[in-house]
C-alpha cells in the first residue's frame with residue numbers, strides 16, 4: 001500500500017515540476033479552466049462534458065510526455081545532434097495533433113452555442 005502511495009507522490013511531484021517550469025502546461029491548464037467555466041455557463045450536455053474531459057486529459061498527458069522526452073533527450077544528448085532535435089520535434093508534433101483535436105472539439109461544442 002505504501003508503494004502505491006509513493007508512486008502517487010512521485011507522479012504528483014512530476015506534475016508540480018512540469019507545471020512550474022513549462023509555460024505550455026500553464027497555458028493548457030489555463031485553457032482547461034476557461035473551457036470548464038464555459039461548460040458551466042453554456043450548460044453543456046453529459047456527452048459534451050465527456051468529450052471535454054477526454055480532451056483535457058489527452059492534452060495534459062501529451063504535454064507531460066513531451067516534457068519528459070525533452071528532459072530525457074537533454075540527458076542523453078546535451079550537445080547539438082540533429083537526431084536529438086528530430087526526437088524533440090516529433091514529440092512536439094504529437095502534442096500539436098492532440099491540441100488541434102481538442103480545439104476542434106471545443107469549436108464543435110461552443111461555436112453553435114455562441115452564434
Ligand SMILES: Nc1ncnc2c1ncn2[C@@H]1O[C@H](COP(=O)(O)OP(=O)(O)OP(=O)(O)O)[C@@H](O)[C@H]1O
Pocket residue numbers: 022023070077078079080081082083084085086088089092
Ligand atoms: N540537443 C539538440 N540537438 C539538436 N536540436 C535540438 C537539441 N535540443 C533542442 N533542439 C531543437 O530545438 C527545439 C527546441 O528545443 P527545446 O528543448 O528548447 O524545446 P522547448 O519546447 O523550447 O523546451 P522548453 O519547453 O524546455 O522551453 C527542438 O524542437 C529541436 O528542434
